[in-house]
Amino acid sequence: MTSHPTLAELAGRVTADRDRPAYGHDALITCDRLVRVFTADGVEVQALQGLDLLVREGELMALVGASGSGKSTLMNILAGLDTPTAGAARVAGRDLLTMTAKDRLAYRREVVGFVWQQTSRNLLPYLTSAQNVALPMRLAGGRSRSARRARAERVLELLELLEVADCRDRQPHQMSGGQQQRVAIAVALAGGPSVLLADEPTGELDSHTAEQIFAAFRTANERLGTTIVIVTHDQAVAGEVRRTVAIRDGRTSTEVLRRSEVDAATGDETVVAREYAMLDRAGRLQLPAEYTRALDMRDRVALELEPDHIAVRPDDSRRD
């Protein structure tokens, strides 16, 4: 039994609540109860149904989920290509719901870079790698000789960082799929974005090449500090990041965090993964389907507050 709070305690809670920082105040990406409804032939599809997501600056994280769960819808919104129906979405201080068309264009040029699954969507086919990477810089930079020289140096630096400097004079059709995606990452990084978004970037590649592409994202994250969000079906890729967020039915449902632990005795390092469920601000929690199935939980469950946990048990009033 918990005792009733005193008036002074209640007043203290109200003040603490008022002084608590706003949701996502220190995140680079904040999605707050994000909703996207599509209407096709008079039928409504709720692709995002109140999705909450926070991504900190400098993170490299993966988004996973079944087909149709809303991953691409979310990526298109974060990329500034689509507008949410309701809720809030902020990236690097920009409000994605209220941006004007002009702000949106600047946002796509300056704040985000993208890498898509189809290699053909990432690169212009008649330009060489170096020209592809230089293009976003030319749109943003000056025309002076020193500006041009600085751009050429930066192009080479990026191609070297991604280990495709030898492809600088080749057009996309003269490169492998993996090389094309590395150049695509260089193009996406050319404008110095705060966030790099990648939608199934390894979807068209074999697993060995996919691993190399993933290493390239990690290099970009570590060396340039760019925040990276990758949508993937590939469990092996998802296993390489510290944080994997699963989307189910248009909401974030579970999250796996991985951290390294060093054995004090042997000095061996192992990666420990732990799965968490997302608790939204209304207190809603989505239990993993395999857990509820295993205990035949349906419709109603019994809850008990224990000193350090909440027990969720099958409905014991249902004795048939």
Ligand SMILES: Nc1ncnc2c1ncn2[C@@H]1O[C@H](COP(=O)(O)OP(=O)(O)OP(=O)(O)O)[C@@H](O)[C@H]1O
């Ligand atoms: N332009 C659109 N018009 C109507 N419905 C759409 C539109 N775009 C997406 N949807 C619907 O929204 C839901 C989420 O789609 P979305 O493409 O975001 O899923 P996804 O998780 O990316 O799937 P996949 O892994 O297959 O790409 C689906 O039911 C889809 O049919």
